[in-house]
Amino acid sequence: MSVRKNLQNKIFGDILVLEFDKQKNTHAQWKCLCMPCNKVHFFSASNLKSGNTKSCPSCGQKISNGLEQDIYWDLKKGEKITHISKKYNVARSVVYRVEDLVNKEKDRKTE
Ligand SMILES: [Zn+2]
Numbered sequence: 001m002s003v004r005k006n007l008q009n010k011i012f013g014d015i016l017v018l019e020f021d022k023q024k025n026t027h028a029q030w031k032c033l034c035m036p037c038n039k040v041h042f043f044s045a046s047n048l049k050s051g052n053t054k055s056c057p058s059c060g061q062k063i064s065n066g067l068e069q070d071i072y073w074d075l076k077k078g079e080k081i082t083h084i085s086k087k088y089n090v091a092r093s094v095v096y097r098v099e100d101l102v103n104k105e106k107d108r109k110t111e
Contacts, residue, residue, distance in 0.1 A: 012064035
């Protein structure tokens with residue numbers, strides 16, 4: 001079994017990694033959410049991590065800056081938006097978007 005890094009819930013630029021999709025040849029393919037347009041796309045781990053200039057097929061947003069960010073997990077731990085925004089040097093609007101997704105997930109679980 002090859003070691004596959006778990007990228008679930010990691011954030012690369014404006015992309016949130018939702019879940020592992022499949023192994024495609026030697027590349028791990030992940031199901032991702034483009035936060036600006038809210039559409040699901042599939043990207044390979046290497047494209048996400050290399051900060052490749054590939055863009056979202058729907059909105060044209062650059063998919064990744066190659067920086068792996070734990071915004072999702074920090075929010076779950078209850079860290080403050082302003083703190084997270086400084087920590088990763090991202091706009092607060094990005095953190096709000098992620099917070100939105102975290103809250104939606106909570107709602108789903110309590111239903
Ligand atoms: Zn998009």
